[in-house]
Amino acid sequence: MTAFSMHFSKRNTFERLLRRLCLMLLICAGVPLHAQAAAELSQFDVERTSEELTLTAQLQFELSPPVEDALLKGIPVYFRVEAEVLKERWYWYDKSLASVTRQYKLAFQPLTRRWRLSVGTGSGSSAGQGLALSQTYDSLPVAIAAIKRIVKWRIAGPGELDPAGRYRFDFRFMLDVSQLPRPFQIGVLGQSDWDISVNRTVPVGPEAPK
Known part of the structure; x- marks a missing residue:
């Protein structure tokens, strides 16, 4: 026995x-231990005129409990949007004709119990390095709704595109974990709770005849 x-x-x-x-x-x-926090696009309109090329989009996503918990503990969370217009070339790499970025910094303010959203824009990888506009919200859902909605975002201006040219438009939205505090980045590495992203590529035709 x-x-x-x-x-x-x-x-x-x-x-x-x-x-x-x-x-x-x-x-x-890096195998996810939680449900993936995916994002979707319920609206995606690229409008081209003789003056500019703009984007209007509606994102759909929900924050996972770990992301909300980090926010409530005072850790800012960053979202990044990238848009680029490229000319496809069969003989070489595609040529970038216009590239813009937008960065959202979302932070909870414990003293006022309000949410502060700062938005920085730029070209290439310079989002957030220049002037940033800030606004406060009473609740997290209202602040997130402001991130989800993109209205008439100017991607290219006059003279940047050939009126008769055809191009490719690349779009990317993501929760940017590289902006988190260094020790925190290690903890969230490979966790799908922090994987909020979506990509979209569409063709852009020539300007409509007047």
């Missing part, structure tokens, strides 16, 4: 160690 008990105990210990090892391997491999 004693020999059987020792054998049973050793087997249980081995199984527990095996389960822990499997869990560690899943974490290291």
Whole structure:
């Protein structure tokens, strides 16, 4: 009986160690342990006129509990939007004709119990480095609604595009974990709760005849 008990105990210990090892391997491999926080586009309109090319879009996504918990603990969360117009070239890399970015910084203010949203715009990778506009909101859903809605965002101006040319329009939206505090970045690496992103590519035809 004693020999059987020792054998049973050793087997249980081995199984527990095996389960822990499997869990560690899943974490290291970046296998999501929570439901993925995906994003979608319910509206996506690229409008081209003789004066400019603009984008109007409506994003759909929900913040996961870990993201909301980080916000409530005073950790700002950043979202980034990128839009680019490219000319496709069969003989070389596609040529970028216009590129703009927009960065949202969302932060909770414990003293006032309000949400502060700062928006920085720029070209290329310069979003957030220049002038940023800020606004406060009474609730998180209202602040997130402001991030989800893009209205008449100017992507290219006069002279940047050939009126008769055809182009490719690339769009990307994401929760930018690279802006989180360094120790926090390590903790969220590979966790799908922080993977909020969506991409869209559409053709852009020539200007409509007047």
